[in-house]
Amino acid sequence: MNQNSSKGFLIALSTIRAWLVIVAAVWLLGAIGLGWLVKSFFALIGIILLAPVAIFVGVRWWIQRNLVQGQCPVCASPLAGLNKTQMRCPNCNEPIKVEHKHFSRLTPPGTIDVQAVEVGARTLEE
Template structure:
């Protein structure tokens, strides 16, 4: 196509690649490599400490937010997170967990009544 334009091609021997690398190394050494080494050490330290901090942080969070108690309907032992809603696996009752206590999840306006068993042996005294 462009027959009049000559192609420029540099074919340098393999030694020139090593000279370029040596020149880059000399420039980096003259600038100082302390910041590179410190950055790598900080990164490695961060990568080693992050899982440890996450492990202990998760344990602390679970101790504060994991609630164990009984279902108010069937007394089945449950475990749930604080400030959540769950369903009893035994009776299927919808429950909410507030301040570490399981309570029934009822629509607004519903009055929850606790039945008290009265013995029929008692007699009224005159």
């Protein structure tokens, strides 16, 4: 008699027995009116599977809406920051304010910020 074939049969029988117990438990819960428990379990599994996808899509949409890319108004180096925040330029260390998808220099109250325009020198002849 071959000992290996009876071992394979026992392993297959234990696998079938495990599936039969699961099916019988689900059928019993449905038969005695605890189907809501099974439905709740499957709903929980569905939420667990769909939540990461929804979170990924939501975070991506939020970042796309609030990420501002541009240049520093002081040194013109490239910057990236979140809308409605304050930051410092990594190049010139100047405080920068991000508002309305635009970078502007953050000045203390009472400071008048002007932009200088370079004018070429001309000599006047008399």
